[in-house]
Amino acid sequence: MAIDFTLTPEQRELQASTRAFARDILAPVVRAADAEADPLRAFQMTKEAYVQAYRAGIAFCMLPTQYGGGGVSNVDLILAAEEVCAVDPGFACTILVNGLGLMPVWYWGSDEQKDRFLRAATSDPTGEYIVGYAVSEPAGSPGGTANFDAPDASPVGIGVTATLDGDHYVLNGRKYWPCNVAGWDGQGANASIVVVRTDPSKGGTEGLSAIMIERGTPGVSFNLISKMGHRLTPNAEIVFTDARVPANNLVEGTRGNGDLLINRNFAWSGPVAGIAAVGVARTAYESALEWARTYTAGGPSPIINHQNVGYVLGDVAARIEMCRCFCWKTAHFLDQHDYHGELIGAMCKIQCTELMFDAVYKCMQVVGVNSLDKQHEFEKLLREAAVLPLYDAGNFGMQRRRVHGVLASPDYNPRALMDDEFVPFTKFMETIDTVPTYQETPLPV
Template structure:
């Protein structure tokens, strides 16, 4: 067996394209959405709309949809996405989230939608025009790690005539949920508990949890009060990511919007968030790469009052070495995880969870090591380190917190009788 870590010519081309796009369109994005006249998260979000439009025209959204469904995703979609995400996150965090949330929001439709549902719901994301947004409406107030047992989970009650779902409840922190105008994303894949009738007893567990697709047209067909979005609180990082608090009040959607079957919701949620876990690993790699490159350039350039650049000091070099080793380890784990996920058609999940935990926690440490190289200079807002640190600090918490979700997923995997400790390392061929 030959082991190679060389990207294919197509992946190298994708990497160069992503690097060029990021250099032109993302390098200055942070200055745009943090300008003095931007006073709310939604205003910051709307300020990135032109860049999202450019990304759509460049095919970065249609590339998240399989070619069999009209998109342009390649044979290794998760690995390709990891390559692209790292390049983007070197320069910015918020804009890529708006662009790439399509893959998460549309995942249930792609995995379990009917032919008719896919044709309708994917259409806005295939045209390479406009600024379509997709969202997976999952998180709720109070936390969602134990959503399957949560009796207060957003509900979808079957109407008396059986033709509609009547949705009540609320979501927050879901990227793109409110859309550009707080009247909803183009497609919302909403996680909810389906009840057969009004006042039906709520049985907690997976058996009645489903995903229901909601479109802007569905929202517009209801009273305005049926969908209410409130600007989210200011956040530590990801300052132009829109995840408003949304309340559903008797929002009616056609019964045909059910994705898959009732009870299939947890399976679809798990599969969607497993792929996104590897993407967090790639996000962390982008942040770590930015920190390392800035710290290395500073160390080679600045003497800090001495007679030669500080890179010649062992204490500085040691920090740079530690930064580079953690970056390379995180990238290799992320690429391995994405490659295994692609090759197994989503069955090999262990690496994705490990990549999310390891890379997200390494990112904060790497940024702090870089700040130690610069010293007080790293505090300056002229440097990237303050915002790199803020964004890095969010990574272990979002997309399934490392404590309550990702480590528990790994724990459950390890506890299984059939778990093979060498399967991920050797591609399921540990017997050899």
């Protein structure tokens, strides 16, 4: 039996224990933290839950056991993630970013770097250890993130520079949006990986690398960002002003390959974002169904007895199931192919986050105007669902470009995913759509 969707007893246990954590430990803090106006304070309100997640092995479950991590497969990771995201996807994002910050060290770091950074994360007696992942940059012209692999030299593309000076790199510039980087007190995460321009004379496929910065590095400061959704996870601006970072913090195999790191990272997180969307939509669906079974809207019987309500909720339930299956398949693909899924990870993230945003809104239509009342949870669910197509590499400027790059390659096998075949992702597939093709065409006379 090659295809079997039955969970193993261990997976059921993982699902049940994560569900219990989300219900008993996380859920009680969500409402107040979401309503807190100060983003740092909102994040701090999750600290106790985070420490419990750390102690339960959730916070670094994605790292290999060799370095003290949980060693969970990608399939197991998303089984657990759905349970946390059904309660709060922002909290889950904090944990996801621990992985985005350290998985590249596992993939590309030297043995010394793996020992230093991965073991530090998994052996913190306080349980507060947190890791950032900094790619995104402030809006502007130049600015933004989507064109990180553009072929032009600086100032197009990534703007933060790292210049070698003796045995240190000197960092200058600003990042905007990275999660976790400011830590619990706004003064810095324990460690963060930062994608930098090590060669400003080169384009994005040659001039980028990734370097680890540690808490307390002089010349690094942070400003928290207040956003409309995912309010339990902390996003920040980072300012680098002649920040000196030891040269041996440059993650060895990322030298000149920061572009591949970004694409691989955002592919790994594709099914995690996808399952976050499933978790949010699942909560909206269960609430809408409960509402429809119990409210009459002034009519003679509960609104579930109206055909439109039953049809719409049936469609929503089916789409949740479809997306869950796509996330499982994608995670399985990553497990089969050494954590490479640049194509399927993007496809999964795009389709699940966009379909599930619509599913949440459909649930609101079923409930009607009362879904707008803040005493119910739909307005939060809609805010959370709205984040998912935009974050973790936007579906328009980054994820769809990656899909386009693969499909445009003459070597691409359109049956590869169906046949569970490895899909190579190369620099040749990058840069696509970064140079707009629009040219002024004379109007017909």
